[in-house]
Amino acid sequence: MIDTGVSNQFFNDPQSLGFPSWLEPKLNLDKMELLTAMDNYLEEENLKLKGVFLSHLHFDHISGISAIDKQVPVYVGRGETKEKYFLYAAFRGAVDTMLEGRPPLQEWTAEYVDIFGDGSLFAIHTPGHTAGSTAYFVNTTEGPLLLTGDATHTAWGWNHGVEPGGFSTDREGSHDSLHKLIQLVNENPEIKVQPGHQSL
Numbered sequence: 404m405i406d407t408g409v410s411n412q413f414f415n416d417p418q419s420l421g422f423p424s425w426l427e428p429k430l431n432l433d434k435m436e437l438l439t440a441m442d443n444y445l446e447e448e449n450l451k452l453k454g455v456f457l458s459h460l461h462f463d464h465i466s467g468i469s470a471i472d473k474q475v476p477v478y479v480g481r482g483e484t485k486e487k488y489f490l491y492a493a494f495r496g497a498v499d500t501m502l503e504g505r506p507p508l509q510e511w512t513a514e515y516v517d518i519f520g521d522g523s524l525f526a527i528h529t530p531g532h533t534a535g536s537t538a539y540f541v542n543t544t545e546g547p548l549l550l551t552g553d554a555t556h557t558a559w560g561w562n563h564g565v566e567p568g569g570f571s572t573d574r575e576g577s578h579d580s581l582h583k584l585i586q587l588v589n590e591n592p593e594i595k596v597q598p599g600h601q602s603l
């Protein structure tokens with residue numbers, strides 16, 4: 404599983420996962436619509452996950468992890484566990500609660516990691532939005548697919564080469580990482596792209 408969607412527990416009671424109540428109105432959580440919860444998805448598809456690969460540790464990418472068995476190993480990008488960006492302070496309690504009782508996070512160790520050693524799935528280090536931000540490149544049965552994570556959030560951002568702004572650890576790094584992905588797709592236009600928060 405790459406990133407985790409949203410669990411029923413997070414949707415119904417984010418505070419039970421350590422999410423600060425004062426942040427809920429600021430993020431308009433009450434307006435969130437849940438199409439399919441991670442719990443329901445795993446059940447419907449009868450999936451027994453063997454690993455979770457995270458694009459980064461922002462709460463909106465791990466808000467489904469409470470639906471995932473606590474034994475399942477979780478992988479993040481290089482340096483992500485040592486991220487010190489100030490905005491993390493507000494979310495750290497929630498991130499810690501959501502990851503509690505799980506095996507220690509494992510970090511990818513190189514800029515490009517051939518995860519299974521067969522060219523089917525690569526982790527690509529895209530630091531900037533966070534220190535360990537990671538995009539994933541998947542050779543699917545329907546062709547190659549790039550999951551950008553939050554290297555860019557939106558279709559507009561991808562199409563105009565606009566990286567995340569204020570919510571970033573290192574804006575220059577964000578710019579370089581997004582353009583590295585854009586170059587990859589320019590050179591290989593058969594790659595389909597999925598930005599972090601919206602489909603193209």
Ligand SMILES: [Zn+2]
Pocket residue numbers: 459461532553
């Ligand atoms: Zn993010």
